[in-house]
Amino acid sequence: MTIWQPDPTLIRRPAYLSLADQIARAIHDGHLPHGTRLPPHRKLAYDLGLSVQTVSRAYEELIRRDLVSGEIGRGSFVQTMRREVEPPYLPERLGELIDLSILKPVCEPMHLEELKGALTWLGSNLPSSSGLSFRPNVVFPRHRAAATEWLKLCGLNVPAQNISVTNGATAAMTVALMSVAPPGSTVATEALGHHTLIPLSTYLGFHLHGLPVDKEGILPQALDQACQGSDIRAIFVQPSVINPTAMLMGSQRRSDLVDVARKHDLAIIEGDVLGPLVDAGLSPIAAIAPERTLYYTSFTKNTVPGLRIGYLVAPDRYVAAVANRHLVSNWMATPMVAEIATKWVTDGTAIRLVEWQRDALLRRQAIVREVMGEGSYLTHERALHIWIPLPDNRAEDGFVAQARLQGVAIAPGMSFRTSDAPWRPAVRVSLGSTTENELRAGLGVISRLLISEAEHLLLAI
Missing domain, CATH: 1.10.10.10 (Winged helix-like DNA-binding domain superfamily/Winged helix DNA-binding domain)
Structure with a gap:
């Protein structure tokens, strides 16, 4: 043969x-x-x-x-049929490698000091219910009340009884999908979407349908057409900058998507983990279609990674399903971490850290423009990353490998691909996972790789 x-x-x-x-x-x-x-x-x-x-x-x-x-x-x-999907980021930092693969906020020593101070406070103020109770309805009413205040900063005004406190965004996303997408059904999403959706679809037994996107995200007409030939039960979207291409969906596009969802009676899952960090004056989809949207946000991408708590908002029709699936998959969020989140929301620490993050990202974005110039990448001033389409359809795996040989780790775009449609190879580069000096050096390596032939940069074997 x-x-x-x-x-x-x-x-x-x-x-x-x-x-x-x-x-x-x-x-x-x-x-x-x-x-x-x-x-x-x-x-x-x-x-x-x-x-x-x-x-x-x-x-x-x-x-x-x-x-x-x-x-x-x-x-x-x-071997193209993988048993397990690998994450796009390095599970741990290796040696002197500049790790621009993992998406995280900018952190400095003061973030650790804030956490240490919160833990010291918790040692003297831990309620007995948070340390001794197994019953979520005993532990979390006060935390849900604080969540309503935080969600107002995200553009949502919702009753406390519609909020579940979760162990971060991944738990919230998983519970939301379990609640609206039974095994065998189909969930529509961006053709370049959340990398965790891909293995989740296998584990939970639903199908993924990646839809074409433009500079504002999913095309409503593509969703409408897909719904006519498939058992699509829900749509998963990340409309506010956290998606791979760092796009921000405009208000008209949000309304148009809602119209299609209402036409076909789709549930909407809206991932908004940056929350108030993106102060664009746009209403969440959950505010436009509260009757069908499950919305979640968290603190790990906009304050400090160790604060692994999230809020999942569910419409009345899904509240019972969300509560039951949260019980069987997590039982409840970790009460002691929830205590810190509630303290930080109520005393203003959380929003102060968000505002600090905005300023830090402006400085990082300035470094990107200084090193990379304009036009060769996609990003947003509040984004934690940039998305770089590769020139001349260069092999993505090879580009990532070449960067690794130069001491820089980046995330391959293939990890975010949910559709089999033709696409342009790309890579994602995190802006918050290193110091400013390391970021500048890492971007310099990437910039040189983009404009130079590999053999001029790498030693022969």
Whole structure:
């Protein structure tokens, strides 16, 4: 059987990485389907005029990218059906690597001091109910009351009984999806959306339908058309800057999406983890369609990562379902962390940290403009990241690998892709996960990679 072969005339230095990029591109383009056996190292080396060591390093790089599996005694095989979806970010920072892969707010020593102070306060003021009770209805009424005040800053005026306190945004999103999307149903979302949705759809048994987007997000007409041929029960959107392309959905687009959702009786899940950080004067979708929108926000992306508490707002029709699914999946949010959140909301610490974050992001965005110029990326002045479409459809995996070899970690755009439609390779770069000096250095590496051929930047093997 004849299979696709690498083109030796396209091999550049470092040869192993160039070869790996060619094979990765062939896998992504469908020329090498799942299960294809790759040529033995020695044969491919002979065919391409390379050393066996070079081919071995290329195969090792493909195994690292989870595109190939090596089986002792049988050979190397294309592996495109992953058992588990890997996160787009590094699970831990390695050595001297500048980690621009993980999305987090800007943090300085004062954030840790704020947390230490809150824990000291908690040691003297912990209510017995927060330490000793198993009953959420005993622990959380006071916290839900504080949540109503915070949600007003997010543009929502909702009764306390419609609010669930959760262990952050991921718990809120999971409970919301469990409440509106039964197994076998379909959830529509942005074609470039939340990376956690992809594994969640597998674990919870619903299907994902990625819809075309423009500079304001999902196209309402595309949603309308999709609803006519699929069992779409809900739509998941991130309209306020936290989405991969950092777009901000305008008021008319929000209203148009609501019209389509009402026409087809869809539930809407609105992820708004930046909350009051994005002070654009736009009403949340939940304020436009309160009867069908489950809205969640949290504190980890706009105050400090350790404050893992979120608020999930549900319409009356879903309140019981949300409460029951929260009980079976989490029982209740961690009471002692909720105590800190409530204290910070009521004494003004939380909004003060949000305002500090706004100023910090303005400085980071200025560094981006200084190093990257204008026009080669997508972002927003309140965004924690930039989205960089790659020029000339350069191989995404190869670009990420080249950045790693230069000491910079970035997130591959493929991790956010929920649709099989053709798309332009891209990467996401976090702005808040390092110091300003490291950010400037990391962006410098990325900028040079964007405008230079890889062989001029990297040493040969």
